[in-house]
Amino acid sequence: MMLRFGYKAAAFTFLSLVAFTSASRDEKEKVSKVQDPFPDRLPHERQLYLREVVFVIQSQRNSFHVQRAQRLRADLLSQAEALQESLPAVLLLHTLSENEGDWSILPLLPYFSSHFGENSSWVMFLEEETSIKLEKLHRVLKTFERRKEWFLGKPLHDEESTIIHHYAFAENPSAFKYPDFSAGWALSMPLVNRLSNKVQEQPLKSDFTIDLKHEVALYIWDEGKGPRLTAVPELCTLPERSPQAQGCATTVNTHSPLCGEPVKREDIFVAVKTCKKFHIERVPVVKKTWEKQASHLEYYSDHADPSIPTIDLGVPNTDRGGTDERLPRLQALLSCYDPTEPVFLGERYGYGLGQGGYSYITGGGGMVFTREAVVRLLASGCKCYSNDAPDDMVLGMCFNSLRLPVTHSPLFHQARPDDYARAFLAHQTPISFHKHWNVDPIAVFHNETETWTGHPRDLWSCSVAFMSRPSFS
Ligand SMILES: *[C@@H]1O[C@H](CO)[C@@H](O)[C@H](O)[C@H]1NC(C)=O
Numbered sequence: 001m002m003l004r005f006g007y008k009a010a011a012f013t014f015l016s017l018v019a020f021t022s023a024s025r026d027e028k029e030k031v032s033k034v035q036d037p038f039p040d041r042l043p044h045e046r047q048l049y050l051r052e053v054v055f056v057i058q059s060q061r062n063s064f065h066v067q068r069a070q071r072l073r074a075d076l077l078s079q080a081e082a083l084q085e086s087l088p089a090v091l092l093l094h095t096l097s098e099n100e101g102d103w104s105i106l107p108l109l110p111y112f113s114s115h116f117g118e119n120s121s122w123v124m125f126l127e128e129e130t131s132i133k134l135e136k137l138h139r140v141l142k143t144f145e146r147r148k149e150w151f152l153g154k155p156l157h158d159e160e161s162t163i164i165h166h167y168a169f170a171e172n173p174s175a176f177k178y179p180d181f182s183a184g185w186a187l188s189m190p191l192v193n194r195l196s197n198k199v200q201e202q203p204l205k206s207d208f209t210i211d212l213k214h215e216v217a218l219y220i221w222d223e224g225k226g227p228r229l230t231a232v233p234e235l236c237t238l239p240e241r242s243p244q245a246q247g248c249a250t251t252v253n254t255h256s257p258l259c260g261e262p263v264k265r266e267d268i269f270v271a272v273k274t275c276k277k278f279h280i281e282r283v284p285v286v287k288k289t290w291e292k293q294a295s296h297l298e299y300y301s302d303h304a305d306p307s308i309p310t311i312d313l314g315v316p317n318t319d320r321g322g323t324d325e326r327l328p329r330l331q332a333l334l335s336c337y338d339p340t341e342p343v344f345l346g347e348r349y350g351y352g353l354g355q356g357g358y359s360y361i362t363g364g365g366g367m368v369f370t371r372e373a374v375v376r377l378l379a380s381g382c383k384c385y386s387n388d389a390p391d392d393m394v395l396g397m398c399f400n401s402l403r404l405p406v407t408h409s410p411l412f413h414q415a416r417p418d419d420y421a422r423a424f425l426a427h428q429t430p431i432s433f434h435k436h437w438n439v440d441p442i443a444v445f446h447n448e449t450e451t452w453t454g455h456p457r458d459l460w461s462c463s464v465a466f467m468s469r470p471s472f473s
C-alpha cells in the first residue's frame with residue numbers, strides 16, 4: 001500500500017512539473033498560486049547545516065533541572081554526531097548570564113543576535129521535557145526560507161478570554177495563536193535580529209510576566225507589524241512512544257517526574273492560609289477532601305477558631321482566593337528535589353524582568369519551600385513591608401535579595417482549568433488550580449481520574465504553603 005501510494009505521488013508530481021514547464025507565463029503563475037499552499041516552504045532549500053541551528057534549552061538553576069537539561073543536551077549532541085554533522089551550539093539558558101529574568105527570553109535576544117546573528121540561521125528553543133528527533137527536525141527547518149522572518153511552533157489558543165492573558169482578544173479568543181513551549185519553538189535569525197533591536201529600544205508594555213508563551217507571541221506579532229505563529233505539524237506534544245507520533249520531530253516526556261520513592265506525607269507540612277470570612281465557606285471543603293491526605297496540616301488565619309482549629313497570626317487578611325492541591329502528585333514531584341537545598345517551587349511569575357525586577361512563585365497556585373529555604377528566609381530577616389503587601393511577591397523579593405532562584409513547575413496553576421488552553425493541560429498531570437467558582441468543589445475532587453480529562457476538579461481554600469521536612473521544635 002505504502003509503495004503504491006508513493007509511486008502515485010511521484011507520478012503526480014512529475015505530471016504537474018511537465019504541465020508547469022509547458023505552460024505560458026500567466027498560467028505558470030496561476031498554477032503555482034493554486035497548487036502551493038506554502039509558497040515560502042521550499043521543497044529544496046539549499047543546504048542548511050545543522051550547526052546553523054542554535055539550540056537553547058530553557059533550563060533552570062535548580063540541580064534537578066540542571067541535570068535534566070544536561071541530559072537533553074547530551075542527547076542532542078550525540079544525535080548530531082551520529083548524523084556526521086558538525087555539532088550545533090546547544091545552550092543552557094540559565095548559564096548565559098547572571099540575570100534572573102532571562103527565563104523570559106526577550107532579554108536574551110540581543111545576546112543571540114550578537115553571538116549568532118551573522119553565522120546562524122535559526123534559534124530553536126526547547127523545554128527540558130522536549131524530546132527531539134534531530135534528523136526530522138533538520139528536514140523540517142530546511143523547508144522554510146531562512147532569510148525571512150519566521151516564528152514556528154505548535155499553536156495553542158484560548159477557548160474563552162482569560163485573566164492570565166489580561167482578557168486579550170475578548171471578541172474572538174481563539175483567533176490568536178501562541179506556541180506550546182513543550183513542543184519546541186523556533187525563530188529565524190532575521191526575526192531574532194530585528195527583535196533584538198526592538199527589545200533594546202522599546203521596553204515591554206506590561207510589568208508582569210504571567211504566561212510567557214502568550215506574551216512572547218504578542219510581542220512578536222506586535223499588532224500585525226510582525227509575523228504570526230506558523231503552525232508546524234511536526235512539532236508535537238505527544239508522548240514519544242505514541243503511534244501518532246511517527247511523523248513528529250519533537251515529542252514530550254512525561255510532565256510528572258518521579259525520582260525515587262514519593263516523599264512521605266509525614267515529611268510534608270501543609271499550611272493553609274485562610275481568613276475569618278472563609279472559615280465557613282472554604283475550610284469545610286479542605287476538611288472533606290485533602291485534609292485527610294496530609295499528615296501535618298495547620299490552618300493559619302486572622303482569627304482564632306478552636307473548631308477548625310486555626311492559629312491566629314494576628315495579621316489582618318487581604319483577600320487572595322483559593323487553591324486546589326493533590327497531595328499524592330505533590331509527593332511524587334517532591335521526590336525530585338533535594339530538601340537540603342533551598343528550593344522555592346511553584347508557578348513562576350515575573351515582575352519588571354526587563355528592568356532588573358524579580359521572579360516569584362504566585363501564591364494562588366500554592367508555594368512549596370524546602371526546609372532549607374525556610375531556614376534561609378528566616379535567617380535573612382526579610383519581612384513583609386506592610387500587612388496588605390502581596391505576600392507572594394514579597395517572598396519573591398526576599399529570595400531574589402538572597403540570590404536564591406525560584407523554581408518553576410508548570411504543574412501548579414494560579415487560575416482555573418478553563419483559563420488554560422485545553423491542549424496545554426492535555427499533556428500534563430496538574431497538581432493545583434485556584435479560584436474556582438460555580439462548581440461543587442467536593443464532588444469535583446472525588447471525581448478524580450489519573451489523567452487530565454478537561455473537566456474542572458478544583459476546590460477552595462486560601463493560599464497554601466508547604467514546607468518539606470519541617471522542624472516542629
Ligand atoms: C558563530 O559564532 C559563535 C561565537 O560568536 C560560535 O560560538 C559559533 O560556533 C559560530 N557558529 C557557526 C555556525 O559558525
Ligand SMILES: *[C@@H]1O[C@H](CO)[C@@H](O)[C@H](O)[C@H]1NC(C)=O
Pocket residue numbers: 443444447453455
Ligand atoms: C465526573 O466526571 C465525569 C467526566 O469527567 C462527568 O461526566 C461527571 O458528570 C462527573 N460527576 C460528577 C458527580 O461531577
